[in-house]
Amino acid sequence: MIFRGFRQSLGVSALLAVVLLVGLASAAQAKEPAANKQRLEQGRAVAESVCSNCHLVSSEQTKAVADVPSFQEIADQPDQTEGNIIARIAIPKHPMPVIPITKHELEDVAAYIMSLRNE
Ligand code: HEC
Numbered sequence: 001m002i003f004r005g006f007r008q009s010l011g012v013s014a015l016l017a018v019v020l021l022v023g024l025a026s027a028a029q030a031k032e033p034a035a036n037k038q039r040l041e042q043g044r045a046v047a048e049s050v051c052s053n054c055h056l057v058s059s060e061q062t063k064a065v066a067d068v069p070s071f072q073e074i075a076d077q078p079d080q081t082e083g084n085i086i087a088r089i090a091i092p093k094h095p096m097p098v099i100p101i102t103k104h105e106l107e108d109v110a111a112y113i114m115s116l117r118n119e
Helices: 002-031 034-051 071-076 082-090 103-115
Strands: none
Touching (some): 034 103, 071 103
16 A cells, blocks of 8 residues: 555656656756757767758758758747657657657757757
8 A cells, every 4th residue: 555655656756857857958958058068969969870861960961861851940940949849759740750769868859959949
């Protein structure tokens, strides 16, 4: 009984921690770009290894699949947010496939895409 309650509250805490982390991550990104350098580098590494088959993921990349939006275009969409990007990767619209990456990688790559934003 006690044990079950404990497990349940663990689940709730885990959920809260995730929500908190996502919130902290975006707050940190706005305030301390230097502290996020590592995160952005990791995001870029993920992008270069898993996304660059289809997307142009950086200004240095010269070839990608036609008709796939570049990360620059994705970043520059009006009202674009990290959360929106995460959602579009987690639940992709055809013909974008489901990409097998961890939640952590997903957040890093979304942060990296947002860092390209020109406004
Ligand atoms: C097999 C090719 C392919 C791979 C690999 C791929 N994508 Fe995509 N992606 C697409 C296509 C095609 C679309 C356009 C779908 C559409 O019409 O919205 C897209 C759309 C997106 C969008 C939504 C763009 C918008 O207009 O809102 C995001 C964000 C995105 N991709 C991120 C990623 C990330 C991050 C990765 C790597 C982790 C990745 N994609 C890997 C093909 C791919």
